[in-house]
Amino acid sequence: LAKTTQPISMDSYEGQEVNITCSHNNIATNDYITWYQQFPSQGPRFIIQGYKTKVTNEVASLFIPADRKSSTLSLPRVSLSDTAVYYCLVGDGNNAGNMLTFGGGTRLMVKP
Amino acid sequence: DVKVTQSSRYLVKRTGEKVFLECVQDMDHENMFWYRQDPGLGLRLIYFSYDVKMKEKGDIPEGYSVSREKKERFSLILESASTNQTSMYLCASSGADRANEKLFFGSGTQLSVL
Numbered sequence: 001l002a003k004t005t006q007p008i009s010m011d012s013y014e015g016q017e018v019n020i021t022c023s024h025n026n027i028a029t030n031d032y033i034t035w036y037q038q039f040p041s042q043g044p045r046f047i048i049q050g051y052k053t054k055v056t057n058e059v060a061s062l063f064i065p066a067d068r069k070s071s072t073l074s075l076p077r078v079s080l081s082d083t084a085v086y087y088c089l090v091g092d093g094n095n096a097g098n099m100l101t102f103g104g105g106t107r108l109m110v111k112p
Numbered sequence: 113d114v115k116v117t118q119s120s121r122y123l124v125k126r127t128g129e130k131v132f133l134e135c136v137q138d139m140d141h142e143n144m145f146w147y148r149q150d151p152g153l154g155l156r157l158i159y160f161s162y163d164v165k166m167k168e169k170g171d172i173p174e175g176y177s178v179s180r181e182k183k184e185r186f187s188l189i190l191e192s193a194s195t196n197q198t199s200m201y202l203c204a205s206s207g208a209d210r211a212n213e214k215l216f217f218g219s220g221t222q223l224s225v226l
Contacts, residue, residue, distance in 0.1 A: 034214060042220070043116075043219055046214040087154070102147075102155040104154040
């Protein structure tokens, strides 16, 4: 199972861009990289997923370098409501169990 | 949208009791999972199931068992609850075993074992 390492916490201010980096040195060829967001007292919610290069959706962008040993979640112009814990997952969904090892997550605090 | 429903939001049980946590999903998903979440430890996988009557151990299966008799329902069983099983329990589901499937989570069950 690929293990991920993320910063424990980050602080930001409203309107800033936030980049959260996840290290996954043992990523395997078939592994995808998935990010989830979790608010207090709720289950995690899917944000974005990618395999290589860059992926963008209405919520975030995901940057993956060529060696795929890390990935960066980018949140443009954060607001107070983006305060949450962000998890990076790495795994191969073709083997259901491999997809599902969560790291400790990054607690993002957005300040006014 | 996919809905994953956990039967209880809060549950208080006594040491030694048998506890059932129920989870139902409405999107005909093949895969279902049980996690527990504790402060400072993130989410840890207890068990998962990729088909009816099939189950696989996750990272921390000790003290737990599961049941999947129907595709939409996945139950987590604490045979004899202990205080160290006080935790938030999260159920999730995902579709067919393709690399790009994503997890859908329920709102969680906060279990307190006294």
